[in-house]
Amino acid sequence: MRANAEVLLLEDDAETLDELKLHFAAKRFHPLAARSASRALSLLENNIQSSRPVLAVIDWDLSKAPDTQCSSGDVLARLSRELGDCLVIVYSANIDSFRVRSEIQRAHPRAWLHDKRDGATSLISRVDRVLDQTVADLRVHDGSVVIHIPSLDEHHHREAVRLVVHYPDIVTFHSDTATKAVRRFGDWLVRHDSRVRLISHGNRKYRLAVADEAGLR
């Protein structure tokens, strides 16, 4: 079963937003794109039951947004409270200011920061580095598919990607559909004799462990 990973994009500049959308669509992501914080919050609201973005890329400064009812801080706070398993990158031209950093990290303590002055290419490279993780004999390719390196077999499911990019953290899954996908991924790992194993911590919490590091074999 395939399920493309979603990415939330919040960027007030239409041209940059299009660039980001094209980039992620080319990587087989499903982009949830917004030019304003209130639109981003509605996208999250409308998708929270069916899907949860693996990644959010948030522009901190939204002065060109079509509406200013809500701020990027509101979106970050919602992500932190309700989508803790979503990786978040925040970029700003004022990222050097400790006051801006403090505001961002109070809204979302796990957010990664990026300097907007380095340009869109730098941001995209950073995102690719965050997503294209390797864990033992598994590799995430283009942020959307998990590859078992010895066999080159692919596993296409956003929850599998989520587990790999969060390694070694515990990830909490929020629906039966998601946990079924995670267990299928666990079975896939066993069938491929992967060095990586799925560990259940109960209450829909799972993490990946590398077998010979964790004394599992």
Next chain:
Amino acid sequence: MAVASRHASALGVFAPETGRSIVVVSRDGETAVALRERTEPSVAVIRDVRPDEIAAGIAACLPFPWMVVNDLAGECCILERTLRRRPVLCCWRAPVPPGLPRHVREYSVFSEVATRVEQALRARVAGLQLAPHDGVQLSDGPRIASPRLDALVAQHPHAFDLPRSVFAPAARALSARGIPARIVQDRSRGGVVLVGTSA
């Protein structure tokens, strides 16, 4: 420019979460920002709170904070109550007011806090070390989710100035897994410590 979330209580820094948390109390957030630059969120989350948000910041750490850094000089009843009841590592802007438990460390410059956090995260005792996110693990074994063991390992070789009974759940976790370590009252070190029992 974006403004901070209008509802302070909705900020992610107050989202209840299990896992290792460092509550940093300051008026301007500078200490928290500096500490965040040195600390991977997968190892410990920095909760940057203001003086009037201390209670909310502490309540969000389930079951209790791993460490508190108080960048304000002077007394603080809420912090004192927490430090007297829970095994929480603590760095306090000098001078430390009288009456706090003896395990509270005084600091004058940020580098002392940074060093303390780094040492605590790297601490090892009886083969135990901190696991990512929370809990402890043997180098070749499974993770043990015990916030009290997490605190004892991080505090090593120093002691907690608390009753030994505070650590009863940690003692049970050690015993259940047959880990060769004991939690003891060590007067020479000023409180409760974790020690290895193997030869």
